[in-house]
Amino acid sequence: MPATLKVDPQRRTVLSVFHGRVTGDDIVKHQNVIAADPHFQANFADIVDFSAVSITEIDDKALGTLAGKHSIFDDGVPHVIVAPANLPFAAAMKYRDLSRQSRPNLHVVRTLGEARQLLDQLGYRLTSD
Numbered sequence: 001m002p003a004t005l006k007v008d009p010q011r012r013t014v015l016s017v018f019h020g021r022v023t024g025d026d027i028v029k030h031q032n033v034i035a036a037d038p039h040f041q042a043n044f045a046d047i048v049d050f051s052a053v054s055i056t057e058i059d060d061k062a063l064g065t066l067a068g069k070h071s072i073f074d075d076g077v078p079h080v081i082v083a084p085a086n087l088p089f090a091a092a093m094k095y096r097d098l099s100r101q102s103r104p105n106l107h108v109v110r111t112l113g114e115a116r117q118l119l120d121q122l123g124y125r126l127t128s129d
Contacts, residue, residue, distance in 0.1 A: 012041070013124055020052070020055070034072060047079075059100045081095070085112065
């Protein structure tokens with residue numbers, strides 16, 4: 001799977017960094033990887049970073065499937081998608097619109113710095129590495 005997972009109990013964050021070619025199926029399956037991590041807690045902030053993605057093949061079906069599933073995270077936690085390139089950014093914005101009911105605190109930003117700033121404002125801290 002083209003993703004690295006960092007669960008940080010001290011900072012209460014889950015950071016998923018996708019790289020290379022990413023499909024909708026990769027993203028849907030990644031939820032199981034997060035839930036299986038022994039350090040995962042549903043009240044952690046969810047950060048998904050697409051900065052290292054070179055090819056995005058995320059279709060509307062995958063976005064709808066993920067948006068329609070109940071989140072593995074608690075309702076009140078922030079979900080932040082970092083998408084610097086136009087194609088993942090457009091998909092993230094579409095996902096945000098589809099997820100209004102299941103993930104009301106979903107934010108889409110262009111840089112990891114913006115994600116850090118947003119999380120700081122919400123009382124979370126993103127790892128520095």
